[in-house]
Amino acid sequence: MSAQPTTSRGSEPSRPITIAIMAMGGQGGGVLVDWIVDLAEHNGYLAQSTSVPGVAQRTGATIYYVELLAAAHAESRRAQPVFALMPVPGEVDIVIAAELMEAGRAIQRGLVSKERTTLIASTHRDFGTLEKVVPGNGIADSAAVLEAGDRYARRFLHDDMQHLARREGSVISAALFGALAGSGELPFSDDAYRETIRRAGVGAEPSLRAWQVGCNAIREPIRAAADSQPLPGEPPPLPARAASPEVERLRQRIVSEFPPIAHPMLGAGLQRVLEYQDLAYGAEYLDRLAKVHQRAAAAGGESHGHVGTIEAARWIAVGMAYDDIIRVADLKSRAERFVRIRREVGAGESEVVGTTEYFHPRLEEVLSMLPRGLAQKLERSQGLRNWIDRRLSKGRRVRSHTISGQLMLHGLASLRFMRRASLRHHLEQQHLDDWLTRATRAFEHDYRFGVEVVRCRRAIKGYSDTHARGLTRFDRLMRAAEQLQGRTDSADALASLLSASLADAPGGALERRWKALELQPL
Numbered sequence: 001m002s003a004q005p006t007t008s009r010g011s012e013p014s015r016p017i018t019i020a021i022m023a024m025g026g027q028g029g030g031v032l033v034d035w036i037v038d039l040a041e042h043n044g045y046l047a048q049s050t051s052v053p054g055v056a057q058r059t060g061a062t063i064y065y066v067e068l069l070a071a072a073h074a075e076s077r078r079a080q081p082v083f084a085l086m087p088v089p090g091e092v093d094i095v096i097a098a099e100l101m102e103a104g105r106a107i108q109r110g111l112v113s114k115e116r117t118t119l120i121a122s123t124h125r126d127f128g129t130l131e132k133v134v135p136g137n138g139i140a141d142s143a144a145v146l147e148a149g150d151r152y153a154r155r156f157l158h159d160d161m162q163h164l165a166r167r168e169g170s171v172i173s174a175a176l177f178g179a180l181a182g183s184g185e186l187p188f189s190d191d192a193y194r195e196t197i198r199r200a201g202v203g204a205e206p207s208l209r210a211w212q213v214g215c216n217a218i219r220e221p222i223r224a225a226a227d228s229q230p231l232p233g234e235p236p237p238l239p240a241r242a243a244s245p246e247v248e249r250l251r252q253r254i255v256s257e258f259p260p261i262a263h264p265m266l267g268a269g270l271q272r273v274l275e276y277q278d279l280a281y282g283a284e285y286l287d288r289l290a291k292v293h294q295r296a297a298a299a300g301g302e303s304h305g306h307v308g309t310i311e312a313a314r315w316i317a318v319g320m321a322y323d324d325i326i327r328v329a330d331l332k333s334r335a336e337r338f339v340r341i342r343r344e345v346g347a348g349e350s351e352v353v354g355t356t357e358y359f360h361p362r363l364e365e366v367l368s369m370l371p372r373g374l375a376q377k378l379e380r381s382q383g384l385r386n387w388i389d390r391r392l393s394k395g396r397r398v399r400s401h402t403i404s405g406q407l408m409l410h411g412l413a414s415l416r417f418m419r420r421a422s423l424r425h426h427l428e429q430q431h432l433d434d435w436l437t438r439a440t441r442a443f444e445h446d447y448r449f450g451v452e453v454v455r456c457r458r459a460i461k462g463y464s465d466t467h468a469r470g471l472t473r474f475d476r477l478m479r480a481a482e483q484l485q486g487r488t489d490s491a492d493a494l495a496s497l498l499s500a501s502l503a504d505a506p507g508g509a510l511e512r513r514w515k516a517l518e519l520q521p522l
């Protein structure tokens with residue numbers, strides 16, 4: 001049985017119903033607008049839609065604007081209505097945001113008003129460029145947007161529409177169309193919405209399923225964004241038994257050599273290192289960690305909850321499983337990646353999905369993949385460097401859905417066996433050992449200071465230029481640690497420097513904090 005509309009929209013025939021939609025590329029914002037226009041035109045309304053596109057990917061969303069006016073009113077006036085081309089702050093009846101931060105931007109732009117606007121938003125996150133470029137955790141506060149929606153909108157209706165749509169094999173636009181129906185804001189029946197989707201034809205059945213769950217999600221009590229899809233938390237417990245006898249021996253080392261409170265993090269770290277290289281590399285991981293744990297435990301680790309051992313387990317694994325060309329090729333050629341891509345684009349079993357990978361390695365990255373002696377010889381030859389650089393400067397486009405593309409990726413990934421002999425591996429291990437030597441010395445001075453030296457590894461992340469900038473930040477932090485060792489505030493001071501280094505990419509915050517701590521200039 002169709003639910004009857006409960007809206008007051010359209011009760012003023014001389015005033016159009018105004019709808020603003022904030023959507024990113026690939027979210028079907030244009031499809032949603034077409035559905036709304038078709039719905040209105042088949043149910044006695046005139047409609048106009050406009051759009052202002054955003055810029056590349058996640059630096060901005062397209063703003064779609066729709067106005068609806070009862071055709072009977074226009075006929076009674078014997079005049080063609082003139083619709084607006086853009087939303088006016090304070091005059092928008094319905095705002096639909098296809099992502100949570102887009103809802104926040106709509107509020108910032110004044111499109112949401114307490115007197116008039118119903119805000120419908122998906123609570124999932126697609127991280128923006130400004131969030132990604134921050135060296136540390138630049139993720140915006142979702143709770144602040146949810147609070148602002150409750151404060152500034154007349155009605156704030158929200159749920160994870162992307163999750164609901166994907167679960168039904170559809171896209172978010174269908175779930176948002178259902179949420180619009182569930183809100184009761186438009187003077188149309190549920191059957192009218194369904195007929196609109198059927199008229200569109202393509203992918204009607206999955207879209208109808210997604211429409212229904214979106215509609216139900218709004219009509220039922222709203223779940224908070226934090227309840228619908230929580231962010232990853234602590235690592236899982238250490239398994240009672242490993243999958244193979246070889247790995248079981250490593251698992252037994254964790255049980256016998258390390259405190260139980262650290263077992264989950266050690267298990268996660270070991271799994272990462274084994275997946276990255278091999279069993280011998282996993283044993284090296286535990287050897288390195290054992291040395292740090294012995295010093296940390298002797299410095300009072302038990303009274304501190306062995307936090308130093310736990311942090312070392314995390315960051316040693318990250319440091320040992322560094323990103324290189326071999327790793328990138330391995331990840332891009334995995335079968336589960338193509339399954340995920342097909343699922344995300346909603347491809348049918350008989351449809352072919354083409355993927356293009358963009359490879360543009362720097363000269364240094366290619367040389368670092370070679371055996372150490374050969375790489376150093378090539379580095380000393382400017383002529384050979386120039387010859388190689390000319391062939392790398394244009395980059396490569398690899399069609400990974402083709403046989404040739406897969407052969408290239410698998411060929412690169414298969415070079416894992418020579419990783420240990422490469423120049424990059426030598427440099428990474430040397431850097432790792434220097435860092436851990438500093439950390440063990442720091443534990444002897446002050447336990448909390450040792451923990452902060454271990455945590456400084458957070459400054460290094462990413463690949464290529466991003467990794468190089470991270471190394472620069474890390475080196476500055478290590479030089480600061482040398483100056484801070486022996487001070488009573490050493491732990492808090494180093495922690496504040498790490499936070500400052502992660503706060504902005506240019507490094508202004510780190511410079512200001514450096515001066516505030518009266519450290520010697522570099």
